[in-house]
Amino acid sequence: MDHIELRALGHWFEGRSQGGEPETIYLFDNLNLTVRAGRSHAILGPSGAGKSSLLSLIAALERPRSGEVAIHLDGRAADAPSLRRRSGFVFQQFHLLPELDALGNVALPLRLRGDGQAREKARHWLERVGLSARAAHKPNQLSGGEQQRLAIARAFVAEPAFVFADEPTGNLDQHTAAYIGELLFGCVQEQGSALVLVTHSDTLSRMADCRYRLSGGHLELLA
């Protein structure tokens, strides 16, 4: 079964203090976690605890300073580029391309893979997120909630095994956030993807199969 296993992960940043002195920011030094296919995982924790950094490490966008990220896809060990090809991303700031219309944004991950059915598949996902009527609109012509629906369509269009979401409702009002949460978890369930979600929202985190809290360098499984 597809999974990502974090073994004895350590991560830190070299920075400068306010006085200009070299300073090391330690996030964690012995973190273990397994992200399994078809399960949703929420990561809570105070600001600055390292949640976004941890998400980048799980998604193999960054390499840990110590420890190992072992990726298994289709029954065998896989590398970071293979994981990225099987992953979808949803961010707080949407990260849509302003020059492309809604359909173009959703079709892009497929176009980059040379998929000849990119437009048809993108249309299907635009419909799934209720944005068919907005296909020709640019992101700046859409509301925040609509932009996030577009980002969700883009994340799922290539049928990802893993979806990584960093504060996907952080920029949205309560009502829109609830709608986006339902949509995200609905798509995850339909697609059978694993979800790793970083959030400050207790409500959103409770939709996940398992919840963790990252604080003071420790990742704790919550009941």
Ligand SMILES: Nc1ncnc2c1ncn2[C@@H]1O[C@H](COP(=O)(O)OP(=O)(O)OP(=O)(O)O)[C@@H](O)[C@H]1O
């Ligand atoms: N590229 C970087 N270089 C130096 N320091 C960094 C870098 N990225 C993150 N940090 C620092 O690492 C710490 C953890 O950051 P991170 O964004 O992972 O936390 P977070 O838990 O996601 O916070 P928030 O909830 O506020 O988004 C912070 O102190 C941040 O300033």
